[in-house]
Amino acid sequence: MKKFDLNAIYALRRASLATWMAQEGIGALMFQDTEGMRTPNVRYFTGHPMDAMFVLTVNGSSILCPWDINLANIKAHVDKIIPYTDFGRTPIQALKGLLKILKVPQNSKIEIPSNTPYPQFLHYVDELADMQIICREKGSMTVVDSMRTVKDDYEIYCIKKAAAIGDKIIDIIEKDIRNGSIKTETDVALLIEKELRKAGCERTGFDTLAAGPSRSWGIHCFPGYTDGPWGTQGLSILDFGVVWEGYTSDTTLTVAKGPLTQEQKEQLELVEKAYKESLKFYKPGCKVSEAAIKADEVFASKKRIMPHSLGHSYGLECHEFPVMRSIGDNTTILLPGVVETCEPGLYDPKIGGCRLENDVLITDDGHEILTHSRIIKID
């Protein structure tokens, strides 16, 4: 592995957030990664990959409060680690205790995450009556979303590593589908699981979606994969990601096995054209809407509509801010260091679906395509 000073990297992220806290007059903030309230923000600021609470003060002091202390001792880069069991395994008692240990003054503004359920928010207000509890839509979570949008060198290293491993798997899949050793959705999904582990990845970035010709019309097929045929005559879709040190890839390939109908061929061409045309707008200075509008135009020229966004950012989560779409928040500008998927797709209950998805890094002077998924055409 390339050498990175992880202690320094996580400390820098925390310092950057503490600077924002000072501007906002926030004394301390808390993030919580637990069942029902998942966020990778705890991992982003500490490296700890599982259930935990994390508190940061405006002075830059931090404590991680993990469920699994042994794992934290191995993985976390943080000032202090205190086990959750010390606080009777209840989040409000944990926050109370951590603020005390960190000597946060009374009446400080304490920001809790914007995804805190309303009834729980009331408990925090009640139980921490000597503090000002803040829970707002455009607060700490939004700021961290923005921080996470522009990837740092270590993140780009991890993302490229995941992309390269995913690419190797795609090559194996193409070889195995051509030589006939992949026959079912399960075959291709398990090949991915096996190869990613061999390569040292943690897991898939999301449930692998492998849809053979009879069900590739679904944007997200249900169930994710079955023991039904895949890669047989018609259009098959495969959407998967592999995770390197928390960072996922996200790619979709289509296998088009002939003989194909004229309609199927036209659908493939249209998706490839939308992909090619919209990529031109993956560059610094472009609004996130521009590429999506271009894709919409390509599809509209043949009276087709894409039933989802053109792409999305990704990293510690498979869906991150900002989304590449023609409606809604059009004003976000692409910056160097942002990664976005480009994934035009068309779906038809009669002829099946086709999606082509790759991961794209915005660079100083354009973009770099990180993954090499494709439409695999077999006669």
Added chain:
Amino acid sequence: MKKFDLNAIYALRRASLATWMAQEGIGALMFQDTEGMRTPNVRYFTGHPMDAMFVLTVNGSSILCPWDINLANIKAHVDKIIPYTDFGRTPIQALKGLLKILKVPQNSKIEIPSNTPYPQFLHYVDELADMQIICREKGSMTVVDSMRTVKDDYEIYCIKKAAAIGDKIIDIIEKDIRNGSIKTETDVALLIEKELRKAGCERTGFDTLAAGPSRSWGIHCFPGYTDGPWGTQGLSILDFGVVWEGYTSDTTLTVAKGPLTQEQKEQLELVEKAYKESLKFYKPGCKVSEAAIKADEVFASKKRIMPHSLGHSYGLECHEFPVMRSIGDNTTILLPGVVETCEPGLYDPKIGGCRLENDVLITDDGHEILTHSRIIKID
């Protein structure tokens, strides 16, 4: 498949909830199963297994508002289906629109889920100013948790089906570990994935945890599985579930491959003893704490402590209410139709971990053990 009238089953569940709504003076309620706010309640009341909003009125009328309309047309059992795209894909507009279609009178009490984030709650209050928005801790979510605790005949059928498929997989694993064809964590995890799909299951109930001897000391190992050895000399843990029509099993087996140390042998015996002794309290009328206190006693007799609860209910989720534990909400009484795991475990960084977990149905006169996981001892 045994014949069940699914339309009648889902209608009965909705009628039961509407009765409670009438008592509470609630005009309509909403559940939402979306990224960041997952709940199986939408599936529980409609059968629809993916992203959607669901609204029920006190008169018993219901609408499902799914992301994927094609899937809903196949899977949902509900009065009416209206695509989410009709409301610009925003939850607040969807709720507003659905209440209008359902002709819910102005100033009605509208209950939204207790996991609604505080900032989003404020938006609902603001945008639905002609209604009384209610979001409370012990409201609709809690009532549905209670409903879901006692499984109906169809649910027990699904749970037994998942259990039987899981049992067959456990038998294959024992055979394959004894004949040497399983060598790694990946081998055993992928065997499960493959077999469950062959048997028509949807997916695993949670990320499979396969921990070989070098890392079985973790309650929940990270990552879930690697290409490292499994089933080799020492203690290996495997925790997995398979999902039949939404309902999961949840079992853990330990492979103990000799030669073992005296400490390892004693740990195995202690876990088996705790399992056997605590099972005596899996019967109607017992408090959920009783079995857990018994397990604690067994471990305390050898000065050991179990670092997690003894068990939990399960069904559409792998963790459901109530939890079998010695601390906290001790007053819940086991009833016929409740399913609970029994999963004592001990973990030691030096000698490895051991957990034995099976699924238990509380019956009229005791219990029925639904799964047959075990400690597999190999010389």
